[in-house]
Amino acid sequence: MTAVQGQYYDGASSRRIEASLALADHRLVLKAGDDILSIVRADEVEISPRLGDTVRRIEFASGAAFETADNDGIDRLLAVLAPSPLAGLLHRLESSYPNILLSLLLVVAFVWWFAAYALPWSAERIAYRLPREVMGQINRQSLSLMEGDWLKPSRLPDERQKELLQGFEALITASGLERPRILFRDSEILGANAFALPPDTLVFTDALVKLAQRDEELSGILLHEMGHLEARHGIRQAIQNSALTLASLLVFGDISSIADVGIGLPLVLTKLGYSRGFEREADSFALAHLHRHKIPARHFADILLRLEQQSLCEQGKKDAGKACDKPAATPALFHYLSTHPDTRERVAAFQQ
């Protein structure tokens, strides 16, 4: 068996010495020229596991090290010194293309299964087991955080508020749903918007109420938000997003440098996907209830379109200083970057 050529560093300085490592009588003999630097048993040194074509390192107890690019040479020495079926297992896994293909398939399948099924399934179970008091607590806190800067007392006339509440109540009672707490708030930041805070709070902004041309439009929105409440979407989404972040941290250990794009982007896309899924669910919930009460579903479609037109115009004004009549259509790719499904798709469901 030929000796393995490499470099020796004594651990005290950076000086490099050409050296060789050979096997004699079940011991490793380290030589520089014809001087023997060390004779050791295999268990007295630490031999780094093979990794691609990177330099192999044999570390001695003294802190000295022998480094060599001759990976096969070291493997031959090891096969005699410490034969083990596990030796180089990882390297064998990493070198075999069938194994790589299998790993790739397993990883992709697992990630997909986890993100598309396992996580939403568990989040739903957890959300329905969560005590109402806990959710109420979260809800009160979220509201109190938003109250003030984000949400100001409504400036709608009291009569208008009462009138709307009565209409909403009738609808909810007729639907046999649990009665939520409905709040009207003025918000410059949120604009025309409505949102649900689990377990039982709905918030409508003044701007949304004003944007509506008919009360049926607001009924559609109410039912959509009730859909979120009934299915505990808020909590489920929070659980799913946190668990996803934690899981990716567990797998990747860190999210930094270009991993921001590589890992961060799929993460964001998945979270947005969850959000769109919940919106679709809430839409079908609203649609079913609108049908039941014989309220024409197109009213909900109308206000959705108006909302979109308004937000696109505002965006356009901000960016280009242009007034707009017809907002430009968003490219299909952007749908994946959105928290809500494409408005056209949503509207189509309600116009049928």
Add this chain to the structure above:
Amino acid sequence: MSDKTYRLLFWGEILEGFDEKRAWNELTRSTKITPERLNAIRERGKTAVLFKGLSVRQAFELQEKFAAAGVKTHLKEDPEGPPDLSPLAEEDAPPPRVPVSATAKPSGSLHPQEHSFNFTGEGGEYFRIWIVNLLLTILTLGIYGPWAKVRNKRYLYGNSFLDDISFQYLAKPLQLLKGRLIALGLFAVFLTLQFIHPIIGSAFMFLLMLGMPWAINRSLAFNARNSAYRNVRFDFRGRTGEAYWVFLVWPVLGSLSFGLAWPYAFYKQQRFYAANSYFGTTPFEFNGEALSYYKIAGLGILLAIAILVVSSLLGNLFLPLAFIGPFLTFVLVGAFFTVQMSNQLFNSTNLADLYFSSTLETPAYLGIYAVNTLLIVLTLGLYYPWAKIRLMKYRASCLSLAGLSNLDHFLAGVQKQVGATGQEIAEVFDVEFGL
């Protein structure tokens, strides 16, 4: 190979901490050397052959036996040919002293030499390592993470060459495991609190953030001490107090001063990083000046304004251009800062009389970044290993070290190990100090 025979040599050395008398007794008892001869060996620096024609096992056992008595011996192969039967001979040649007598003073040629960095990793090879890491991490529910990380880093370090010698990453996975569990535990506590009681959750996060300068400092030390070149470990000796200044106080002042102190904060951070780093016992020196950082910031702002103006002008002709203006500014100026800061750090740093030179360029960096991002998105993240390799190759190709001395004369230090908890916390909370 096994039929070779060995001789045991004595150069008059006694191992540290041993009684000279005892060693002498052992020598005279086990060999035929007289005390007079021993004195001659010691005083005249000669070599005594204690035994010849030994098998490896005999040689090894004798060496251990002598070492136990404090006698330092050396092994050499017997010359080929008929065995010399004389039991004992004194060689006149002085001992060759193969083991390094390290000198702190760098000696070298009179002409400056350039030592270039080179990265030899390959996307395909790295992908195979990466995907196996990923699979094993998933199958073990994350427990394999630290092993995966070490394998990953070993690959990247092992393919980073200075001259024709590669760097080495020496951290042990078990060191990382404990730290990672603590860090993930803290993060899980935060997520739970955030969920149940957002206000307490935020307060908890605030407290954790207060600990971040400590974590970054520990992380720098951990990484340095587990990185080696020519079997000499790097070191980082930043003090915690100083870390709080550069990673907390200065950035806060930077924000309070509407950004005016930000360049100064970056200057302080780079100085903290470079000037506290060591290669073995040799410190890196940092000679950057705050003014350079203000120049970079100024150029960056001018660049941002230029892009915004041009894109909004073009936006009048073609609306979508107005939308991508801010995004474009973010990417272009981001790349500009990354490149400039990296160049600034290396070009202001030297190791003894060796000076770094970094010549990254924004357009080239931007090109790589754009292609990487595009392909990562199109492959849903699977292109990541190739992207990483491409970037490392470019960075290495732009880096070099030049000076009169060669790299043979750096002394290794005696180092305390540092725990991995800080390092893992810094990583999990994504506050690592990037280069």
